[in-house]
Amino acid sequence: MFLLMKRGLLPPVPALLLFAAVCAGGCSSSQMGRIDRNRAIYETWPLEVRQALLDGRVEPRMDQDMVRVAWGEPSEVSISPAGDEIWIYAKGGDPGSGLYPGGRGGMMGGVIGGTGPAIGVSTGRGGAVVGTSSSVGIGIGGGSGGIGIGGSGIGMGPGGIGGPIMTRPVSPDIREVVFRNGVVVRADKP
Secondary structure, three states, X not given: OHHHHXXXXXXXXXXXXXXXXXXXXXXXXXXXXXXXXXXXXXXXXXXXXXXXXXXXXXXXXXXXXXXXXXXXXXXXXXXXXXXXXXXXXXEOOEOOEEEOHHHOOHHHOOOOOOOOOXXXXXXXXXXXXXXXXXXXXXXXXXXXXXXXXXXXXXXXOOOOOOOOEEEOOEOOEEEEEEEEOOEEEEEOOO
16 A cells, blocks of 8 residues: 555555554454444543453443443343342353264154154265154265165164264353442453
8 A cells, every 4th residue: 555655556544544444343352342332431431441351351440331332231240148249241151962873862852762852864875864853854965875764763874873972061161240339350361
């Protein structure tokens, strides 16, 4: 861009505006958006509070507005037996999942012994077997086999019938902020 300015291909003012727009677009975040939406009140807070908010920190003696600007709205709010208000922020996590190779799962009435709908998928050289617990699954594949039929049966094909492939559940990242009389007394680190 500066080379274009030097060669006279771009006037200096529009080039600087373009540069500023590119920087602003790449530097935005939800935290900066919260600060911008609350700019009037943000400007009244002490410098050390504003710096903590820019750094994404919640510290003792902050009020609820400051915490909302730093971390946003909580996922959950509860009251402790002592009467403290606890804001819980949960992010991420995964309940885990299961895949039943060989056509199992969907064609066995849900997830092994269940009664709800589910889908089983066969992978490998035998093609694909897809069915639901309330239907007959039929799979067709090329190669050396690959036909699977089952209402309560199992899709068949070379490679045999595999066991379930499970992913482990992952706990969400949880942070807490504890308020007493509307002021932070304890906050987890971001």
